[in-house]
Amino acid sequence: MDELRNYLRVVDFEKSVHDKESLEGISMITELQVIDSPDGEYLIIHRANNHFRAFDTLWEILHVLDRQDLYHLYRVVDDYYEHIPPTGLGLMLLGDLNIIWETAESSDDDFWKDQEEWEIIRWRFHESSGVHTLELEDGTMIHMLAERRYPLSRELMIRMLDHGMEVEDETETAITLIHLFILWTTEDGDNS
Template identity: 85%
Template sequence: MMSPDEIILIIHKENITSCFDTLVEITVFLDRQDLYHLYRVVDDYYEHIPPTGLGLMLLGDLSIIWETAESSDDDFWKDQEEWEIIRWRFHESSGVHTLEIEDGTMIHMLAERRYPLSREI
């Protein structure tokens, strides 16, 4: 399924093979159902194998999209006052917002979920 150097998705209904380096590229290409299916496959794949490289990044990003608790106790959300958002994009097909922070961090969030964002963000 994945190598440390690339993420490969095979979409069977169109018989298309595509290579991606980031979740941003994937959210443009997939719809919500496909994105959730990807999360389940990646989560199952890494259930007994520790993820590394792009696999680790993909699993982390997908986990934030699908598993974020509504409490702000999660360490990821604690330093928001230091974030400088340089770009905020919405990918309509998947319903995912992508925030790009000045340090290069990308945060992916589902449109209808509640995330522990501060008012300033």
């Protein structure tokens, strides 16, 4: 167990005090708006209790959502773009959420190509949503559910482990994810 901790880097995610508030008792996500402002686009997430909040990336959203919220957000975003084509920030959000919830049958093989060229800046685990995020040098962020296996190459997973996963706290889920990555890298053949 101690050897698995060697792959974790405990860091402060630098969230605001508001972000650190408990999620208990917060109502379900019911609506999404994409607002264009002079500062850029913002996603406004509305809840059933009439509270709302603005975000400009899924990265920010993952700091405050739990797994149930993430699923509701996916449903709301999917419904929002059912009849209008997504653009800009909305297109990025829909793409990120599709990757999170994708299955082997729906996987975009082109997205997962050229992993040997991916330069890792950060690999972070968001405990409340159960999502780990791989941030690449070119600005790409890949969000993945902890319990789901994605078409990552063995070599990329080894580089991720060597880089270390950033966590706010050493949790059982984070340790389990590290353990799974180690198992996957020792399997015969390639995961992709």
